[in-house]
Amino acid sequence: MGATALVEYLITGCGGFVGSHYLEYLHNTGQTGEVVGIGTTAPLNAPKDLRFRFIDCNLLDAKTLGDSIKEIRPRFCVHLASMSSVAASWTYPDKSFHNNTSIFLNLVEAIRKYSPQTRILSVGSSEQYGALSLLAEYFTESDRLAPKSPYAVAKYSQELIGQIYVKNFELDIVMTRSFNHIGPGQAERFAVSGFSRLFAQAMNNGDDSLVLPTGNIQVIRDFIDVRDVVSAYEEILRGAHTGTVYNVCSGVGVALTSVINKLSEISGVISKTETERLRLRPSDNNVVVGSHAALTNELGWEPIIPLDQSLRDILKYWQAN
The missing domain is CATH 3.40.50.720 (NAD(P)-binding Rossmann-like Domain)
Known part of the structure; x- marks a missing residue:
């Protein structure tokens, strides 16, 4: 053929x-x-x-x-x-x-x-x-x-x-x-990477708090x-x-608010969020979570990297970049 x-x-x-x-x-x-x-x-x-x-x-x-x-x-x-x-x-x-x-x-x-x-x-x-x-x-x-x-x-x-x-x-x-x-090297225009960059910047500057501009952070996503x-x-x-x-997918739903809280815990930087109108979308999906059962059952694949490890690695990436 x-x-x-x-x-x-x-x-x-x-x-x-x-x-x-x-x-x-x-x-x-x-x-x-x-x-x-x-x-x-x-x-x-x-x-x-x-x-x-x-x-x-x-x-x-x-x-x-x-x-x-x-x-x-x-x-x-x-x-x-x-x-x-x-x-x-x-x-x-x-x-x-x-x-x-x-x-x-x-x-x-x-x-x-x-x-x-x-x-x-x-x-x-x-x-x-x-x-x-x-x-x-x-x-x-x-x-x-x-x-x-x-x-x-x-x-x-x-x-x-x-x-x-x-x-x-x-x-x-x-x-x-x-x-x-998510992961190290992702562009900052994506929410988790963008939040992580600001936390890493605060860490590098020795700041103990920051103001985080956000869109809709109540949404739940499968990271x-x-x-x-x-x-x-x-x-x-x-x-x-x-x-x-x-x-x-990971099969686990996490709210963006929880991601921000985890970044704060890992970095030791306290954050205050401020919603910016330009960051809001005309239409958003409130909850998007997947099942990887088919992929696991048929091909034997499973995710192995936990969210906390991903966030730590993203913070390290932005601290160095």
Whole structure:
């Protein structure tokens, strides 16, 4: 079914938060095959012992992307490139669709034409579910999807495209609905990382208190460490049946208020929160918690990094940066 693969991995978005951790994971697990990153942002510090090279390519340019796929014909494609901010999608809905749905369509079309043997990991979002009902404890993969933001709709569209290409073109695609990632190296525009940066700054300055600007901190989210995320992605990429969708989550719901309290306890810095109107979204999901039972039962994966450890590592990162 097509020519023999020339490289082991093609990773889109390898210069981003998850991508950098994925490269580190491949290095730590002894990956010896060639790994190619593609996109417009190269990783700052790819592991030196990893057989890695980077192709500068705008994923919205279908022809250039197609030429690259034709050249490398990867065994695996890990599609991480995304405009992943829900908040930004309300301001720039067109960019959210271009940088989620459109780039994925370009990618699967290129693989369909030039490398149909490639297995693709398509990363979706828990935002596709909407909010939990009052009677439900968590989302499972069989629950109805009810996206409520431009970003969520764009990610839902990406998943539907994936299913179409599996059923009609026999592409080998596996998919996720990933819950809120946290960990060292995440951009400060994401709530937990942004809060952590301010606490770390206070620690470095010797301050014993700070004022924390916030949006809606009553929401409950399922936070999962990015290092657990990439291990889950690898299990899904190598073990899932074609067309399968898995939740990637911790299975534990935590209010943002609790995260702030934990950061205060760990850092020794007292915080006072102030709600800023510009940080509030037009529509928000009050409770988003997932179940990873399917992933655990079928592929044996479980998260191993507790929230407190994630927060300590994020604080250390910001203290050093």
